[in-house]
Amino acid sequence: YCIISTRFQPTLRSSAARIACFWTVPRVSSHFTSQQTMGRPFIEWLDGRCYACKMCHCNLAAASELLSRQFHSKQGRAYLFNTAVNLLTGPKEERMMTTGLHVVCDVFCSKCMWPVGWRYVMLPLHSPASNLQPPSTAGAGL
Numbered sequence: 001y002c003i004i005s006t007r008f009q010p011t012l013r014s015s016a017a018r019i020a021c022f023w024t025v026p027r028v029s030s031h032f033t034s035q036q037t038m039g040r041p042f043i044e045w046l047d048g049r050c051y052a053c054k055m056c057h058c059n060l061a062a063a064s065e066l067l068s069r070q071f072h073s074k075q076g077r078a079y080l081f082n083t084a085v086n087l088l089t090g091p092k093e094e095r096m097m098t099t100g101l102h103v104v105c106d107v108f109c110s111k112c113m114w115p116v117g118w119r120y121v122m123l124p125l126h127s128p129a130s131n132l133q134p135p136s137t138a139g140a141g142l
Helices: none
Strands: 002-005 011-013 050-052 059-062 066-073 076-081 087-097 100-109 115-122
Antiparallel strands (some): 002 076, 066 076, 100 115
């Protein structure tokens, strides 16, 4: 599952309104491994309506993958998606959320490296939220 914060204003775009993708080599950051920043990035384009990065308009998630708009982050409202594309992940860290302690990693747009949200990695066994089950519509996830 992936949470995309509305602070970073993911924009809902139609496939008809797509702009051309210019290939760029992402800036090297200490958050990423050399495998994630090496060479030309592969940008996946989604069909139909999708949420895109505020900065570069790169597709992040299909509108059909939206599971919930009821999430909140420190920055404000956030959306939960079943799957998302064109993302790079930062290091894993334990973070206290309203439902308890979770292991998450921040996610960044793979085209412009803009921070767009976070991704759930796992729930620690000692977490009070460890008995939560993912939604039945969940697939492979991120």
